[in-house]
Amino acid sequence: MTKKFVLGIYDDEDVLLQAIENVRAAGTNIYEVFSPYPVHGIDDVLGIKRSRLPIVAFFCGLFGTSFALWMQIWMLGFDWPMIIGGKPHIALPAFIPVTFELTVLCAAFGMVITFFIVTKLKPSFKVNVFDKRSTDDKFVMAIEVKEGKTDMTALNDLLRSNGAIEVNEKEVIK
Amino acid sequence: MQHVSPIREPLVTGGKTYHDITEDVCRQVEAKPNARWAAALAVALVGLAIFLWSVYRTLWFGIGEWGLNKTVGWAWDITNFVWWVGIGHAGTLISAILLLFRQKWRTSINRAAEAMTIFAVICAAMFPVLHMGRPWLAYWVLPLPNTFGSLWVNFNSPLLWDVFAISTYFSVSLVFWYIGLIPDFATIRDRATGPIARRAYAFLSFGWTGSAKAWSRYETVSLILAGLATPLVLSVHTIVSMDFATSVIPGWHTTIFPPYFVAGAIFSGFAMVLTLMIITRKVFKLEDYITLEHVESMNKVIILTGSIVGVAYITEFFIAWYSGVEYEQYAFINRATGPYWWAYWAMMTCNVITPQLFWFRSIRRSLTATFIISIFVNIGMWFERFVIIVTSLHRDYLPSSWAMFSPTIIDIGVYVGTIGLFFTLFLLFAKYFPVVNMAEVKAILKSSSEVKHHPHRTMHGTDKDSHTNTHHSND
Numbered sequence: 001m002t003k004k005f006v007l008g009i010y011d012d013e014d015v016l017l018q019a020i021e022n023v024r025a026a027g028t029n030i031y032e033v034f035s036p037y038p039v040h041g042i043d044d045v046l047g048i049k050r051s052r053l054p055i056v057a058f059f060c061g062l063f064g065t066s067f068a069l070w071m072q073i074w075m076l077g078f079d080w081p082m083i084i085g086g087k088p089h090i091a092l093p094a095f096i097p098v099t100f101e102l103t104v105l106c107a108a109f110g111m112v113i114t115f116f117i118v119t120k121l122k123p124s125f126k127v128n129v130f131d132k133r134s135t136d137d138k139f140v141m142a143i144e145v146k147e148g149k150t151d152m153t154a155l156n157d158l159l160r161s162n163g164a165i166e167v168n169e170k171e172v173i174k
Numbered sequence: 175m176q177h178v179s180p181i182r183e184p185l186v187t188g189g190k191t192y193h194d195i196t197e198d199v200c201r202q203v204e205a206k207p208n209a210r211w212a213a214a215l216a217v218a219l220v221g222l223a224i225f226l227w228s229v230y231r232t233l234w235f236g237i238g239e240w241g242l243n244k245t246v247g248w249a250w251d252i253t254n255f256v257w258w259v260g261i262g263h264a265g266t267l268i269s270a271i272l273l274l275f276r277q278k279w280r281t282s283i284n285r286a287a288e289a290m291t292i293f294a295v296i297c298a299a300m301f302p303v304l305h306m307g308r309p310w311l312a313y314w315v316l317p318l319p320n321t322f323g324s325l326w327v328n329f330n331s332p333l334l335w336d337v338f339a340i341s342t343y344f345s346v347s348l349v350f351w352y353i354g355l356i357p358d359f360a361t362i363r364d365r366a367t368g369p370i371a372r373r374a375y376a377f378l379s380f381g382w383t384g385s386a387k388a389w390s391r392y393e394t395v396s397l398i399l400a401g402l403a404t405p406l407v408l409s410v411h412t413i414v415s416m417d418f419a420t421s422v423i424p425g426w427h428t429t430i431f432p433p434y435f436v437a438g439a440i441f442s443g444f445a446m447v448l449t450l451m452i453i454t455r456k457v458f459k460l461e462d463y464i465t466l467e468h469v470e471s472m473n474k475v476i477i478l479t480g481s482i483v484g485v486a487y488i489t490e491f492f493i494a495w496y497s498g499v500e501y502e503q504y505a506f507i508n509r510a511t512g513p514y515w516w517a518y519w520a521m522m523t524c525n526v527i528t529p530q531l532f533w534f535r536s537i538r539r540s541l542t543a544t545f546i547i548s549i550f551v552n553i554g555m556w557f558e559r560f561v562i563i564v565t566s567l568h569r570d571y572l573p574s575s576w577a578m579f580s581p582t583i584i585d586i587g588v589y590v591g592t593i594g595l596f597f598t599l600f601l602l603f604a605k606y607f608p609v610v611n612m613a614e615v616k617a618i619l620k621s622s623s624e625v626k627h628h629p630h631r632t633m634h635g636t637d638k639d640s641h642t643n644t645h646h647s648n649d
Contacts, residue, residue, distance in 0.1 A: 013620070036192060036361070037617040038389040046386050051394040057402070075317060075326040084330045097335035097413055101342040104406045108346045108399060112353065115395045119388045121356070121380040125373045132364040134384055135357070137192035137616075 002171045004145040005031060006152070007131055008159035009138050009166040013039045016139040019162035020045045023141070026158055031144045034134035053111050053118075060110025061103045068102035069095065130170055145169070185279055185618060188462035192616050195463075196361055199608045202458050203362055204371075207605060210457065215601045221594015228587030229304065237307050239584040245577035246567045250585045251301040252417075253559040254592065257442070258298030259340065259414055260435075260555060263407055264443025265291025266347050269354070270403035273396065279471050281614040282463040285358075286454060287447045288351040289607070293599040294446070295344045297592040302336075304588065332416040339413040343406055350399045353392070356382045358608040411439040418562065424505035425566035428493065434486035438555060441479035441525070444472050445551035450600065452545045454609060463610050466539045473538040476551065480529035483558075487526065501571060509565045513578060517557050517565070524554025 008023075010016040016039065023030060024045070033046060042048070076082070077090040087094065116122065134140040141164075143155065159167045190198070207215075231239050242249050265288035272280035303309045315337045317327050327334050359379035366372040382388065415435035418426040448469065455464040494502040509518045528550045537543045569576045603609070 033386040034384045035386065035389065036196075036384060037357075037613040038393050039386070040617075042386050043390050048387055048390050051391045053391060053394050054398050057398050061402075071317065072329045076329055080326055082325065084328055087330060091330055094330040097332075097409070097416075098329055098338045100405075100409060101335075101338040104346060104402050105342045108349060108402050111395060111398060112349050115353075115391055116380070119391055121382060121388075123377045124381050125376050127360075127363065127376050127379070127381050127383070129360075129364060129383055135361040135364045135382075136196045 002173050004147075005130065005170050005172060006143045006145055006150075006155055006159070007166075007168045007170055008141040008143070008162075008164035009131065009133070009168065010141065010163060011138055011165055012163070013139065015163040016141070017041055017045050019141065019159070019164065022162050023143075023158060028143060028155065028158065031142045032130075034130060034140040034142070036135055036137060036139075039139070053115055056114045057107045057111035061107030063110070064103040064106025065099055067106070068099040072098060128172055130172065131168070185282070185465065185467065186463060186615060187465055190462060190619065192619065195610075195612055195615055195619070196365070198460065198463070199358075199610045199612050200362055200365060202604070203606060203608060204365070211601065211605060215598065218594050218597035218601055221591055222598050223594070224587050225591020225595050228584050228591050229300075231584050232304055232588065233309070237305065239582060240588075241580050241582045241585050243577050243579065245570075245575050246564055246579040248563050248567065249579050250560075250581050250589060251305045253556065253563050254589050255298050255301035256414055256435075256559045256563075257556045258294045258301075258592065258596075260411065260439035260442040260559075261446045261552075262291045262294035262298060262343075262347075262443065263411060263436075263439035264447045265289070265294075266343070266350065266403050266407045267440055267443065268447070269350060270400040270407060273400040274404060277471075278618045279468050281618055282460075282610050283447065283451060283468060283472075284614070285351075285354065285607075285611045286451060286604075286609050287443075288347060288354070289600065289603045289609075290447060290450060291347050291443075292344065292351060293596050293603075294443075295340065295347070296599070297596050299340065299344070300588070300592055300595075332413060332420050335413045336417060339410045343410045346399070346403055346406060350396075350403060353395060353399070354611055354614070355607065356380055357384060357392070357613040358611060360384065361612055362608065408436055411435045423566050423570055424499070424501040425490075425494075425509070425562065428490060430486055430489055430493070434483065434490075437479045437482035437486065438525075438558060441476060441483055441529075442551060442555035444475050444479070445548040445555070448472055448476075448544055448548040449552065452541055452548075454604060458604070458609060460610060463615060466541075469541065469544055470535075470538045473532045473544060476529055476547075477532040480525060480532075480551070484526035487522065504569070505566055508569055509561055512565065512569070514561065514565045514568075517561050521554050521557035521561050524550040525558060528554075 008019065010019060013035070016033070016035070020030065020033065020042070024047075030046065033042065035042070043050075072095040073090050076084075081089040083089070084091075129135070130142050131138065131140045141159070143150075143159075145152070156167050186195075188194075202211075240249070240251065242251075265284070268280050268287045269284040272284075303312050306312060315327065315334065319326075356379055359375050360382035363372060363375035363379050366375055412432040412435065415431035419428060419431040421427060451464055452469070455461055491506050494506040497503075509515075528547050531537045531543070531547060537547075564579050568579060
């Protein structure tokens with residue numbers, strides 16, 4: 001199935017932010033905005049909620065801490081207790097470094113893997129990019145065209161009056 | 175409404191636009207390999223060949239190929255291991271700690287510094303693994319079950335902590351580096367003309383499109399990774415120092431080791447970053463991105479950490495005297511005046527004296543002087559580890575077991591070989607990967623370049639300058 005999009009191309013982040021605000025105020029739904037770098041303040045104007053990835057990181061980290069402590073206490077305290085350097089079997093202070101490292105490892109990997117999954121990032125040879133310049137120096141605002149419903153001229157005017165340097169149409173296979 | 179600061183210099187010079195950044199960074203990725211790069215790679219490959227030959231000798235004939243003896247049981251191997259791990263501290267420090275401190279100058283050097291970190295840690299890992307003598311059993315350091323033939327690993331041992339610390343540091347640094355590379359791979363992919371390049375970079379870019387939602391998550395991930403990597407980077411050299419500090423060898427058994435090792439690691443790491451960046455900026459014509467301002471900032475870190483290291487050396491000496499322990503006192507007197515006096519004074523000169531020249535602004539901003547001093551620091555930090563390890567071990571409690579250490583050709587081969595391995599990896603990185611983080615430099619361009627931007631309106635909702643204390647132009 002192909003979907004049709006109107007692409008407003010911008011070349012300045014401040015113009016883009018103002019445009020997003022005005023386009024949304026005009027009642028137009030923005031499908032997605034593409035930029036070559038993270039634009040500060042874009043989350044607010046697009047209404048993107050704060051990411052919950054830090055929560056994922058926290059719980060993965062918590063898992064790492066508990067796993068590391070359980071592993072060390074069980075292995076040296078219960079499974080095969082040995083006296084090492086006259087210390088108690090469960091020598092907690094000596095277990096801290098490994099616990100810390102596993103906490104960091106689990107938090108980092110858990111969060112990053114979740115990030116790849118939710119953002120649908122995976123190695124693939126084919127990529128659908130709306131406008132290739134959006135990874136170079138242009139900011140691209142994509143608006144989905146609903147056949148018969150979208151007034152193309154009005155949309156074109158709206159984008160251009162808000163500073164778009166180009167307005168293109170593109171069909172994308174979804 | 176652009177930031178115009180009379181104090182701070184721009185971080186990107188030359189009136190660059192977003193597109194110029196893409197062009198300047200992608201140029202050497204897209205160009206055919208040039209003769210100078212090929213020549214450098216050839217030299218590095220010779221080093222790599224030396225490495226392979228030395229490793230072959232070490233594995234085939236055993237550790238007896240090295241100059242170690244039963245008194246000096248750790249020598250060049252652990253010296254080189256600590257040296258490389260120390261160098262590997264700058265990358266994550268730059269990208270993580272400087273991100274938390276909102277130091278924008280990190281953006282044009284973090285990519286190469288992180289690459290350096292990863293390659294340095296790879297080189298470092300070679301030494302303990304080879305020192306095992308039977309590296310094919312290296313996985314025995316992991317907690318494997320008793321039925322496997324050994325007891326559980328000893329979680330009370332700093333050597334085991336090292337296994338966890340170095341492998342966590344390596345993998346988290348690698349992930350941090352790769353996350354930053356994804357958007358830049360997408361840029362190269364979208365410019366690529368050849369079918370192989372397009373597919374290769376498409377594969378590497380994980381299908382990145384740069385959507386606002388993805389960027390929002392990307393920034394969150396970067397921030398949290400920075401928060402995790404900051405204590406991690408400090409923990410790694412702390413744990414490395416505990417390999418020594420938890421023993422009873424005179425000169426090792428001190429509580430000053432963790433902070434002193436961390437400072438030394440940052441010191442040597444920044445020196446190596448400077449050594450590499452001064453060459454890279456010249457060869458790849460990145461002078462507008464890696465400016466004298468960047469060099470000066472790094473030199474300030476060098477003088478800070480170098481002075482901490484200097485104070486640590488003097489403190490060690492003082493505490494050895496003040497402790498009243500004869501063995502401690504002898505260890506330090508022996509370092510400075512014993513048979514390895516030259517190593518001690520090479521360390522003192524290179525680490526404590528030469529970096530003090532950076533108090534002069536003209537020297538901080540001189541590329542030649544910085545390059546020479548950075549080499550001095552690299553040498554000095556190698557001697558520091560040699561002094562700590564060999565001079566403490568060669569004369570300990572029992573005079574009858576005193577011995578001297580001298581390296582064999584294989585010792586030298588393994589060490590020189592890892593330098594070859596390091597430069598092989600770095601040169602491949604410099605050719606096929608974007609050496610400057612394009613996306614991050616673009617993000618700071620508006621606030622930190624010489625170009626005057628005149629947007630139609632200010633940033634929405636909030637005055638974007640309201641949180642800064644920089645001065646504003648009256649436009």
